[in-house]
Amino acid sequence: MSDKPTNEDFLRLADPMRRELLAHCYRMMGSVHDAEDLVQETYLRAWRAYDGFEGRSSLRTWLYRIATTACLTALDSRNRRPLPTGLGAPSTEPTAPLVQDNEVPWLEPAPDALTGAGADDPASIVTSRESIRLALIAALQHLPPRQRAVLILRDVLRWKAAEVAEAVGVSTAAVNSILQRARAQLSEVSPSLDDPVEPLNEEQRAKLDRYVAAFQSYDIDSLVDLFTKDAIWEMPPFIGWYQGPQTIVELTKNQCPAKRSGDLKLVPVAANGQPAFAMYLRENGVYHQFAIMVVTFSGDSISHVGMFHEQRLFETFGLPSTLESEASATK
Structure with missing residues (x-):
């Protein structure tokens, strides 16, 4: 008899990873509302496919792979989420009339309670302050979706290049090339990201x-x-x-x-x-x-x-x- 967990075990095993998956989808999407929808979609896809999960990777890695695919698919039909500084216009005079644009899908902040940012336990390392800070989320929006995914998986989650290649559907050599371009563009749009994030003094x-x-x-x-x-x-x-x-x-x-x-x-x-x-x-x-x-x-x-x-x-x-x-x- 196989000891492989059944679908009934899935939520018990997968639910503790919900916050970190939400943080991952938020980094990809720039919207906590989109991220919540995509985490739900990730869990639904995973639950339906769980009978075929062979355990060649950890359940966490498998879920991240599904979440990344869901985000990339969603981004095919959605525009990036900028802040006003990301629109390319010069700074505005303070006395000029305010102009509102509700057609732009604006970047959103994310509550720490949903992403686990700032938590102290070791399991929360993927939702640390540095990896969820507003400047990084805004800078990621300047990257094409696949570059965004590769950079997050490699530099935030510390995946191996081969694991990233499988997740985004490219070769390992392509991952290294994409990562190099992503890092260069990120440094150009937000050089201050190299500054460490520390608790307030x-x-x-x-x-x-x-x-x-x-x-x-x-x-x-x-x-x-x-x-x-x-x-x-x-x-x-x-x-x-x-x-x-x-x-x-x-x-x-x-x-x-x-x-x-x-x-x-x-x-x-x-x-x-x-x-x-x-x-x-x-x-x-x-x-x-x-x-x-x-x-x-x-x-x-x-x-x-x-x-x-x-x-x-x-x-x-x-x-x-x-x-x-x-x-x-x-x-």
Whole structure:
């Protein structure tokens, strides 16, 4: 009698890998919603094919191979997911009218709770902060799908070239060539990816506290001292992007609907292994969902802010759509 597990065993054996597979599909797709759909498709395909699984590779490797194929197939009919900086236009003046484009499939942030980013156990190495950070996900979108897959499998998951070749359907020699091109292009579009990702130090935490306080008290001018000199602010689905501390401050003063202390409330969340906040805007005594903000540090200052105005992200992050103001709560 064979000791091979049956289909009934499949979910028990495969379910512990769901978060890392979601992280893999997110790196490929740039969308946590697309990633969730493709993980479901991966599990369905694997369950249906499990009778034919011969164990020549580990179950994990087999599942990653199925997930990669599913992502590559999906990417055949989908455009890349950029941030505004990835559209190729120059930086925008802070007083220019905001232009919104809902036809662009924008990059999305991913909650750490779904991908396992920042977890401490050794099994979570494939969902480490470095491999899920927003800058990397944005840079990967510049690569053609097969280059993206090869680079992720080789440089993030540390697969052997022969394993990658089987997963993407090319020769081992082709894998090495594709990887070389992918690394070169990635270095060109985002040279800062070589910088190590470390937990926030004391100075960074202090600046992050000041950053939150500045928004909540509407002390916008104090933001100038918190950014690097070439800091970037972008906020899909608006197509503009803004560079430099003074520009960011002017943008906030001119375009943000908040106008006084208490109009904004920032709730800490965790996204892409980075500091992040759910921003709520007060209206008629109630705070309404406004944007998910992901913050990137370079040294001891903020170098990038992504403000994501996709409202369904609040549900993805497990957040309520509204919060009561303190004044309302005490009545």
